[in-house]
Amino acid sequence: MFCKWNPQNLKRNVLKSSLRRKIQKAIVQQYPALESLITTLMPKKKKLEVGKAENHLQFYIIESTILFFRWRQGPFYPTLKLLHQIPSLLPIYYVDGGAVRPIMGGAQIMMKGLTKVPNGLPKESIPAQKVVAIVCIGKKNAFTIGLTEHSTEEIKLINNGPGIKNIHSINDGLWKFEIH
């Protein structure tokens, strides 16, 4: 998604506290494990800013670091830099080493790549339209964030075509983006 993303002018606004509370509520609703952490991530004294880009993209920024983003009213996606600090936030799919390079270049993740790995699929079945992290076999950290299009059972059955949509990966435009 963010392969060749290099925005020139990002508009930034400070959120007022009523809106801020709404957003914090929505994040906790989506990620219930973040209840205790949300006050350390977004402390009250610091201002939460919203950055807006093309296609109705919104970022939520604290102290010039991006924490979450989303399109319109969709699900909240954490950035990879956040995810590396909280590794157990998202469910994990495993992938073979040969698929890392193409995925970093922006490819979708195919079902065959997921079923190829022994014990690569998560134990609990994950429904469609969920935010998910992808890790290479033998490594610890995630390298992409994706959105599932089919549940895990369907992936096992169909085993053909794209299974997870690639949203944000290492060394792409969002990873390199810096706010001053």
Next chain:
Amino acid sequence: MSLTLQPIKYCPICKLPPDYCAFGPKYNQCKEWLKENYPQYLKEEDKTDNEQFLNPEDQLDQEENEKEKKKIKKKVPFNQVTISLSKRGKKKFVTIIEGLEKHGLDLKATSKFFAVKFSCGSNILKGSDDTIVIQGKKNEEVVEHLINKFHVPKNQIKLEKANKKIKKPKKQNQKNRNQVQNQGNTMGRGRGRGRGRGRGRGRGRGRGSGNSSGGRGRGGTGGRGRGRGRGGRGRGRGRGGRGRGRGRGRGRGGRGRGRGRGRGSSYQKY
């Protein structure tokens, strides 16, 4: 389930998490940093470097093996007859035949036979016993005779490829006049004293001194003159002239005082 924030170290060179340095763009520079901190995340090829030189004896054995390989040169099989060419002067060639004695042939007789057949000279080389030298480029014909007349089996004849053509050395480029003169944009101010070969015609109004008086006399003939003297040589279309008078000073143009257009000096490249 309460989560905590865990700090993470990124690679200082490629700024990726160290597990993925191998997939990043700067792996070669990351290697050293990885060796010290996270040796398990190196690529497999680089991991084995350390193990090779643990035993110094193994290293010595490797070197000896390589030396032996170099010493074994290609030995020519025993019964081979080689025919090759070499040059004598610019155009002339010479064929050399080696290895005929082993087939039971009398060298003198064969060399005489070739001389008669090809109507050219042939000799036996003084230093060696085996080689015959024939004047001219006769390698392919020799092969036929060897097979038919002297009954040398075909497998044992080797025709070496013709020598590669020797390239003639290039003549040094003649001085490119344009290059010498046009250094940059000279705006016609250039060097061409007389070199300008432009097209302008000296209108011959004189030298363009401000007080041109019709420009008789000097600089041409007041009409279509050729810009005698200066103009003729320079021949640029200079507007020149010092004065702004009517004197066009076309004649002077050649000197490059104006916008000369010709080749050589007044030629400009924008």
